[in-house]
Amino acid sequence: MEADLIEFVGSDIGGTLTDKNGEISSRTIHVVSRLPVPFCLVSGFNRHVAFRYQDQFMSENLYLVAQNGSFAYRNRELLFSSLLDASLVTDIVTFILNAGCVARVFCSDNNVYCFVPHGYDRKIRRWDEPIYHFFSQPVSEIPTEVIQVGIFEPVQIIQELMESVIAAFGEVCMEGPLLYGTHQWLEFNHPQAKKQIAFPRLLAMLGISPENSMYCGDNYNDLPLLQRVGYPVAVGDAVPEVREVAWKVASPGFDDGIAEFLAREFNLKTGRNDE
Secondary structure: OOHOOOOEEOOOEEOOOEEOOOOEEEHHHHHHHHOOOOOOOOOOOOOHHHHHHHHOOOOOOOOEEEEEOEEEOOOOEOOOOOOOHHHHHHHHHHHHHHHHEEEEEEEEOEEEEEEOOOOOOOOOOOOOOHEEEEEOOOOOHHHOOOOEEEEEEEHHHHHHHHHHHHHHHHEEEEEEEEEEOOOOEEEEEEOOHHHHHHHHHHHHHOOOOOOEEEEEEHHHHHHHHHHOEEEEOOOOOHHHHHHHHHEEOOOOOOOOHHHHHHHHOOOOOOOOHHH
C-alpha cells in the first residue's frame, strides 16, 4: 500500500484545510491528530494567524512552516528562520510607494506596518485588523525586525509592475496567490523563504526524503512544492494547474476533502460518528 511509503504529510492551510469561512473543521482536526506520521501546516499566513490554526491541533508531532518559509517550527520551538535583508527594506518600500501602492511591512513583533502613498484612493484590504498599523515615520523607525514586505493590489497593477520589480529586486520578489478573482499578492522575502525551499529543508533536518512525503495544496503558490514531493495532492476546487500535477485529487477543501482523503489513504479507524 502506497501510504506505507509516506513518512511525512504537509498541507497548505487557506483553501486547502479550511472551509468557506476560513475555519478548520473538527473533522479535519480529528483526522490529522490521528495520523501515524508527522504533519506540517505550510502557509503564507503570518505567524500571528498561523499559530492560531496550529493551536487547534492535538498532535505532538506537529510542524509549521509560516510566511511562505520565513519560519519553521516544531510545535512552538523555532527550527529556523529566513528574514528579508534589512538593507533592502527602505529601497523596496520606496519602490512600492513610487508605484502608487501600499507597502505592507510584516515584522517579527507580529505586526504589519502599512506605508500609504499620497493620494491613494483604493480600498486597503486588511485581515486581523488589530495587527495592522498605518506608519508615517521613516522605514528606519520601525521598532522591530522586518520579516517580509508585501503588496496586495488589483491583478492588473501587479502584472504591470512585475518586469520592473524583477529587474530591481530579482530573487527576493515572488508572485503570491490570486484572491477574490481580482487581487494578487506580490511579496519580497529572503531568497530561502519559499515553501518549496523551506519544506524540503525541514524534511532534511528530519532525515526524510521529499519522495516519501505528501503535500496538499490548492493555489499557484503551492505548485513548486507539489512538484518536489513524491505524493502531491490537490483539493477538488484547486486551480487547474495544481490538479494537473497531482498524484491524487481529493474532494473540495471546504467539504473536509483533505480529512476524508487522509482517513482513507492511511486507513484510519475514524468516521464522522467518532467525533
